[in-house]
Amino acid sequence: xxxxxxxxxxxxxxxxxxxxxxxxxxxxxxxxxxxxxxxxxxxxxxxxxxxxxxxxxxxxxxxxxxxxxxxxxxxxxxxxxxxxxxxxxxxxxxxxxxxxxxxxxxxxxxxxxxxxxxxxxxxxxxxxxxxxxxxxxxxxxxxxxxxxxxxxxxxxxxxxxxxxxxxxxxxxxxx
Amino acid sequence: xxxxxxxxxxxxxxxxxxxxxxxxxxxxxxxxxxxxxxxxxxxxxxxxxxxxxxxxxxxxxxxxxxxxxxxxxxxxxxxxxxxxxxxxxxxxxxxxxxxxxxxxxxxxxxxxxxxxxxxxxxxxxxxxxxxxxxxxxxxxxxxxxxxxxxxxxxxxxxxxxxxxxxxxxxxxxxxxxxxxxxxxxxxxxxxxxxxxxxxxxxxxxxxxxxxxxxxxxxxxxxxxxxxxxxxxxxxxxxxxxxxxxxxxxxxxxxxxxxxxxxxxxxxxxxxxxxxxxxxxxxxxxxxxxxxxxxxxxxxxxxxxxxxxxxxxxxxxxxxxxxxxxxxxxxxxxxxxxxxxxxxxxxxxxxxxxxxxxxxxxxxxxxxxxxxxxxxxxxxxxxxxxxxxxxxxxxxxxxxxxxxxxxxxxxxxxxxxxxxxxxxxxxxxxxxxxxxxxxxxxxxxxxxxxxxxxxxxxxxxxxxxxxxxxxxxxxxxxxxxxxxxxxxxxxxxxxxxxxxxxxxxxxxxxxxxxxxxxxxxx
Numbered sequence: 001x002x003x004x005x006x007x008x009x010x011x012x013x014x015x016x017x018x019x020x021x022x023x024x025x026x027x028x029x030x031x032x033x034x035x036x037x038x039x040x041x042x043x044x045x046x047x048x049x050x051x052x053x054x055x056x057x058x059x060x061x062x063x064x065x066x067x068x069x070x071x072x073x074x075x076x077x078x079x080x081x082x083x084x085x086x087x088x089x090x091x092x093x094x095x096x097x098x099x100x101x102x103x104x105x106x107x108x109x110x111x112x113x114x115x116x117x118x119x120x121x122x123x124x125x126x127x128x129x130x131x132x133x134x135x136x137x138x139x140x141x142x143x144x145x146x147x148x149x150x151x152x153x154x155x156x157x158x159x160x161x162x163x164x165x166x167x168x169x170x171x172x173x174x175x
Numbered sequence: 176x177x178x179x180x181x182x183x184x185x186x187x188x189x190x191x192x193x194x195x196x197x198x199x200x201x202x203x204x205x206x207x208x209x210x211x212x213x214x215x216x217x218x219x220x221x222x223x224x225x226x227x228x229x230x231x232x233x234x235x236x237x238x239x240x241x242x243x244x245x246x247x248x249x250x251x252x253x254x255x256x257x258x259x260x261x262x263x264x265x266x267x268x269x270x271x272x273x274x275x276x277x278x279x280x281x282x283x284x285x286x287x288x289x290x291x292x293x294x295x296x297x298x299x300x301x302x303x304x305x306x307x308x309x310x311x312x313x314x315x316x317x318x319x320x321x322x323x324x325x326x327x328x329x330x331x332x333x334x335x336x337x338x339x340x341x342x343x344x345x346x347x348x349x350x351x352x353x354x355x356x357x358x359x360x361x362x363x364x365x366x367x368x369x370x371x372x373x374x375x376x377x378x379x380x381x382x383x384x385x386x387x388x389x390x391x392x393x394x395x396x397x398x399x400x401x402x403x404x405x406x407x408x409x410x411x412x413x414x415x416x417x418x419x420x421x422x423x424x425x426x427x428x429x430x431x432x433x434x435x436x437x438x439x440x441x442x443x444x445x446x447x448x449x450x451x452x453x454x455x456x457x458x459x460x461x462x463x464x465x466x467x468x469x470x471x472x473x474x475x476x477x478x479x480x481x482x483x484x485x486x487x488x489x490x491x492x493x494x495x496x497x498x499x500x501x502x503x504x505x506x507x508x509x510x511x512x513x514x515x516x517x518x519x520x521x522x523x524x525x526x527x528x529x530x531x532x533x534x535x536x537x538x539x540x541x542x543x544x545x546x547x548x549x550x551x552x553x554x555x556x557x558x559x560x561x562x563x564x565x566x567x568x569x570x571x572x573x574x575x576x577x578x579x580x581x582x583x584x585x586x587x588x589x590x591x592x593x594x595x596x597x598x599x600x601x602x603x604x605x606x607x608x609x610x611x612x613x614x615x616x617x618x619x620x621x622x623x624x625x626x627x628x629x630x631x632x633x634x635x636x637x638x639x640x641x642x643x644x645x646x647x648x649x650x651x652x653x654x655x656x657x658x659x660x661x662x663x664x665x666x667x668x669x670x671x672x673x674x675x676x677x678x679x680x681x682x683x684x685x686x687x688x689x690x691x692x693x694x695x696x
Contacts, residue, residue, distance in 0.1 A: 033200040037224040037282035038236050040256040096199040096287070103293055116369075128296040136289035139201045154206045160277030163232030163258055 030093040042157030044090040049083040060162035061153050067162050078170035089155045091140040097133050104129025199287040209276040216242045222281035230277045232258035247273040319374045322365040326356035334534035339641035351540040352634040364619045368611040371645040376609040381621040382580035382635035392633035393542035403572035411449040426463050426568035435562030440670040446557040450571045452548050459542040463568030466535040468684050470512050482654020519554035538567045589618040
């Protein structure tokens with residue numbers, strides 16, 4: 001494969017990588033899939049309100065508020081439901097998108113051994129590889145509109161509802 | 176080289192990534208009220224942990240648990256987290272009253288859908304790779320390929336100097352660019368190196384023949400050009416399988432071919448065709464054909480037998496002491512790859528010559544002169560090796576006159592979309608050569624002469640050069656001078672011995688090589 005073609009291939013893979021889900025939380029704040037079953041905390045949440053954005057651990061819901069703890073216990077906020085435009089839950093850290101990218105790249109390069117067949121097999125690698133990468137990045141991500149907020153309660157630290165003891169520590173989110 | 180790279184470098188990394196990526200999981204989270212604890216019990220080990228959310232906000236995460244429905248309790252080993260999750264307590268046995276439980280949560284790990292998709296593609300791709308490694312003679316392989324615009328898109332229309340597999344075999348080669356169309360008084364040829372070969376091109380000239388709008392010009396195998404303004408279609412075409420007329424009536428890429436014989440690869444077959452003609456006219460038989468992969472298989476097999484000594488053996492071709500042996504071998508190859516034409520005259524079949532086979536990629540069109548015909552029905556037999564030829568088109572051309580082509584040299588050569596004066600100079604100077612390597616693509620531009628409005632051009636490519644096949648690693652394992660000697664001195668015996676080997680790959684070889692239809696004319 002000529003250098004130019006290789007550059008084009010890498011360029012396309014990078015372009016499609018840009019289509020992957022971007023997550024504001026760092027790896028330390030979001031568990032890998034295998035860690036989720038024994039994680040005592042809520043999932044990562046990103047809320048977009050009428051005035052600002054807030055992200056952190058999803059503590060739970062009440063009739064009036066969505067509770068978000070920013071940076072693990074530093075500050076608990078109660079975001080009025082009326083203020084919320086949309087919410088995004090990240091259940092686990094989508095590991096492996098880099099591996100899938102490398103897998104795709106090597107898959108395409110491996111088609112050099114297919115002779116004429118690479119005319120078919122190389123695009124097939126891209127057709128499956130790139131959507132797989134993008135799909136993987138969105139696997140743990142669930143988006144909710146304002147009306148659907150109740151559906152996300154299962155991802156909260158307190159799916160049964162936020163205990164009063166905790167609610168009392170919350171600050172109303174008004175930036 | 177590419178396959179060696181794949182074996183040594185990519186394949187192990189591929190396996191590591193594959194293995195790692197197989198461990199990509201997604202999580203299916205479910206919540207149950209305590210009244211449905213029995214459903215949680217059914218999930219069992221699928222969820223590695225059970226989360227028990229208490230009404231007061233506390234949380235148990237149990238690694239092993241049992242739901243006692245009779246006593247309405249959950250017993251298990253694990254960790255208790257306080258309401259604020261800051262303090263923990265670990266116990267081998269917690270007994271939790273279901274009455275105080277708010278919700279039960281399971282998290283089942285499932286294989287990522289992305290991995291499933293990639294695993295499917297990898298499986299198919301590895302299968303193809305393994306096939307190519309196991310049957311290297313089924314993959315790669317072509318001479319310099321020439322692509323020309325056909326009025327719609329670039330189409331593979333010629334393979335240059337197919338038989339010139341060594342410097343000593345450097346030769347001229349004329350190919351009809353049967354579907355070529357010019358644009359803005361120019362014609363552009365795209366010459367590609369699409370195989371693991373080194374191509375050495377001495378020149379690539381365009382031959383143009385002015386002709387009537389409704390005429391066609393054909394070239395004989397020995398390089399003479401004849402114009403015909405009346406083309407007669409077949410009235411009958413029969414092969415062993417029956418009527419094949421629809422397959423060879425038009426030059427449309429629909430081809431007639433047969434499978435090789437199971438016991439002897441040199442087995443011959445006949446196709447009988449008929450035309451309605453006017454007695455006293457001069458006719459030429461027009462044939463559009465290309466080879467199947469049988470000849471490619473045999474050629475690569477011979478190279479495999481040569482193994483590490485391939486360079487030595489190929490050099491022997493140029494040794495005048497071996498000329499006699501080589502000429503005999505060459506004739507045997509021509510007979511194997513060619514089509515013998517027999518005409519029915521005076522109650523018997525008379526052979527009027529053999530039209531050479533060319534490569535397996537581009538359909539090559541030639542005319543063979545038949546002299547005057549003295550009856551109103553012309554019967555012709557095409558005799559060829561079973562499974563060796565793909566026949567696209569057969570017609571009869573009424574010869575109008577012999578014509579001379581105009582030779583046009585390229586005026587510009589582009590490499591990587593940039594002008595390449597060095598490459599142009601190589602093609603214009605007969606002392607120099609243009610050497611191309613796998614993946615190279617050159618665009619050669621030609622200016623066409625002025626022509627009368629009621630005329631048109633027929634295009635041909637005249638190229639000279641040779642190519643060197645790269646010996647694949649897999650072939651070296653088959654190095655065998657004795658079997659090479661058998662091929663040279665007793666080709667019939669070799670064709671019998673190799674029959675089962677070819678038949679075992681024949682179907683897949685064609686399917687794989689042509690699966691993309693990329694190179695089909």
